[in-house]
Amino acid sequence: MNPALMVFLFSSPLLNPILIVLFAVTFGVKIAAIYFAMSMGISIMAGIALEMLGFEKYIITPEEAADKGASCGTHTTSNKWKKMARGVERLQTSLSIALSGRVPGCYYSWVCAYRLYCSLYWSQQPIGHSVCCCHRRPPFIPVPLL
Amino acid sequence: MIPLAAAFVAKGMGIGAITAFVIGSAGASIPVLILLRSLFKTQMIVAFLLVVLSMAMATGFVFSTAF
Numbered sequence: 001m002n003p004a005l006m007v008f009l010f011s012s013p014l015l016n017p018i019l020i021v022l023f024a025v026t027f028g029v030k031i032a033a034i035y036f037a038m039s040m041g042i043s044i045m046a047g048i049a050l051e052m053l054g055f056e057k058y059i060i061t062p063e064e065a066a067d068k069g070a071s072c073g074t075h076t077t078s079n080k081w082k083k084m085a086r087g088v089e090r091l092q093t094s095l096s097i098a099l100s101g102r103v104p105g106c107y108y109s110w111v112c113a114y115r116l117y118c119s120l121y122w123s124q125q126p127i128g129h130s131v132c133c134c135h136r137r138p139p140f141i142p143v144p145l146l
Numbered sequence: 147m148i149p150l151a152a153a154f155v156a157k158g159m160g161i162g163a164i165t166a167f168v169i170g171s172a173g174a175s176i177p178v179l180i181l182l183r184s185l186f187k188t189q190m191i192v193a194f195l196l197v198v199l200s201m202a203m204a205t206g207f208v209f210s211t212a213f
Contacts, residue, residue, distance in 0.1 A: 009182075010197060013172050022148040023168070027161070031209070035165060038205040046197040058190035065184075 006055070007047030014039040147171050162210025166202040173198035 015036065024032035151164045174195055182191055 009194070010173070010201075013175075013178060014169060014201075016172075019148070019168075019172060026148055026152045027155070027164075031161065031165075031213075034209070034212070035168075035205065038208060039169065039201060042197070042201040042204065046201070050193060050197075055190055055193060058187040058193075060185055060187060 003047045003051035005047075006050045007043050010046055011040060011043035014043070160210055161213050162206040162208075165209045166206030169202035169205055170199060173201070 020032055020036060023035055147168055151168055154164055154167070155161070179191060179195070182194060186194070
């Protein structure tokens with residue numbers, strides 16, 4: 001891990017320009033300068049110290065986060081509740097498609113015949129069984145029957 | 147935060163305590179900790195809290211001795 005990461009973590013809330021300027025205006029430039037120097041110096045020292053102590057092992061990597069998200073709820077919720085939740089989700093989805101032509105939370109959505117087409121270009125998220133979803137705006141106007 | 151601190155100063159609070167208050171509230175606020183929880187494990191969050199609070203105390207001591 002780069003010590004710059006930890007230094008940024010510590011110093012970014014303390015050394016934001018709004019805070020520094022308000023400090024200077026309210027309490028005077030001298031106090032603001034000392035505040036700046038103290039928080040900058042201690043942030044740098046703390047960043048180097050944490051890097052030397054090997055704190056990089058306490059950072060949650062994206063892979064770990066994905067594992068956590070995937071396993072979340074699989075062993076805690078029972079099958080019945082999951083089924084019920086999926087039914088509610090599907091009802092919401094079909095209501096939303098019927099009313100607005102869009103899956104909730106999606107920029108564009110198609111029925112699943114176009115899932116392959118969808119996944120070629122954008123991130124897809126299958127909701128229920130029959131709908132896929134593009135979260136981002138496509139770079140061109142999609143042709144529905146490609 | 148700063149307007150609150152200014153009101154405290156106007157009522158006669160020491161500048162060291164004010165600085166410690168500003169650093170502690172800006173650095174170790176609950177939204178920041180909740181955000182950090184998704185990035186770091188508990189040990190790292192405890193270290194972060196320790197560093198920020200000791201920074202607040204150190205700066206507060208410096209200010210109250212200097213002014």
